[in-house]
Amino acid sequence: MHFRIMPAFTTCGDAQSQRNIRGIFMTQEETTETQLPLNAEHLAAAERAHWRPKSYFERAQMSDIFDRPAPVEADIGCGEGAFIIALAQRHPERNFLGTERLLGRVEKVCRRAAHEHLTNVRVLRLESSWTLQHLLPKECISIAHVGFPDPWPKRHHQRRRMIQDEFMQVVRGALAPGGELRIKTDDLPYFQWIEKVIANATGFERIEWPFDPTYPITNFERRFLERGMPIYSARLRKV
Ligand SMILES: C[S@@+](CC[C@H](N)C(=O)[O-])C[C@H]1O[C@@H](n2cnc3c(N)ncnc32)[C@H](O)[C@@H]1O
Numbered sequence: 001m002h003f004r005i006m007p008a009f010t011t012c013g014d015a016q017s018q019r020n021i022r023g024i025f026m027t028q029e030e031t032t033e034t035q036l037p038l039n040a041e042h043l044a045a046a047e048r049a050h051w052r053p054k055s056y057f058e059r060a061q062m063s064d065i066f067d068r069p070a071p072v073e074a075d076i077g078c079g080e081g082a083f084i085i086a087l088a089q090r091h092p093e094r095n096f097l098g099t100e101r102l103l104g105r106v107e108k109v110c111r112r113a114a115h116e117h118l119t120n121v122r123v124l125r126l127e128s129s130w131t132l133q134h135l136l137p138k139e140c141i142s143i144a145h146v147g148f149p150d151p152w153p154k155r156h157h158q159r160r161r162m163i164q165d166e167f168m169q170v171v172r173g174a175l176a177p178g179g180e181l182r183i184k185t186d187d188l189p190y191f192q193w194i195e196k197v198i199a200n201a202t203g204f205e206r207i208e209w210p211f212d213p214t215y216p217i218t219n220f221e222r223r224f225l226e227r228g229m230p231i232y233s234a235r236l237r238k239v
Contacts, residue, residue, distance in 0.1 A: 036111045045114035050106060051097070051122040056130075059137055065122050066095045071142040074099065074174075076128045076149075077162065079219050081109030083147055086216030088113070088121045094142075098123040099131050129167055132174040143180045144171050148220035151187035163194045168201035175238040182209070184233045186224040191232035198234055209235035 038046060053060050062069065071094050075084040078098030088096045098121070100106050106125040113121040124131060132144075149162040163183065171181050181204070185191050198206065217225065224231060 036108075036115050038111055038114060042111070042114040045117075045119075046107070046110040049110035049113040049118075049121055049123060051124045053124070053126075053135060056126070056135065058135075060135055062095075062137060062140060065097065067119060068095075070095045070120070071176075072097055072140055073143040073145065074132075074141045076132075076144060076146045077101070078105070078109060078123065079147070080105050081112055081123070081219075082222070083145070083216050083218040084109065084121060084123075085112050085116060085118065087145075088118045089116060090216065092120060094120065096121045097136075097141075099126060099128045101125065101127060128162065129170050133170045136174055138173055139176050139179075141174045141179055142176050143182060144175060146181070146183045147218040148185055148224075149183075149190075151185065151190040153187070153189065158193070161190065161193065163190075163197050165197055165200055168197060168204070172201075172203050172238055177238065179238045180207075181236045181238075182233070183235075184218070184221065184231055186220070186229050186231055188230075188232065191234075194234060198236065201236075203239060204236040205239050207235050207237050209233055 051065050054064070062072065066072070073087065073091075073094055073096050075081075075087070075096065075098045078084050078100045081098060084096050084098045088094075098106075098109055100109070100123060103125055106123045109121070109123045113123075124135075126135070132141075146162065150160075152158055152160045168181075175181065183194060185194065198204070221231060
């Protein structure tokens, strides 16, 4: 395990932005991931899948991120990427953007995308709220997926939870008209918290999420399902 700070972030932006950005990169990285065998062509494709914005302080265009225009789904905190990879395989006509804080996981997803010859996947190593609020074009996401966000069970850590009142409005600003936010968790106390946040959020309506046995599952979801644990979910539409 080691810590890494991206040097570019320590020299640009105002002081508050620098503090925010520095904070999000001071995270532990995993170094024990499984390596997929890749040839030079795959390595180049993996590199293309890793989206590194020209600026972390200006909005990008979708054409900076993807090769062709298409509806975009975001996997927020995509982890090791089983879900985004499966979705991208299932929907080659759509584009998929994963955001993830840990570099090891970002690289792993990019290698998987390359291995599967997926050209509709990009992964960004950056804090998700910053990405949605400051980096992406407004109203560009058709579906935002949040799979198994860290529950932060200790009371004094709950302010670190991803799903907060402010996050709902940040997501809403990034969603296209009629776009959806889909959240899943195994953690009942966190889900009860999420339900309160949802109830307070303006500009969304809760909609049914019928069970679909063919719907892709995330890495964490697989682990919880294997242990027979219940999964709690919420599906919201921007109104
Ligand atoms: C519990 S894991 C779930 C990963 C994946 N969604 C799944 O279900 O398998 C949460 C992931 O979100 C990432 N993460 C947490 N907070 C984040 C943030 N603010 N921005 C980007 N990634 C974040 C973590 O690094 C971790 O990989």
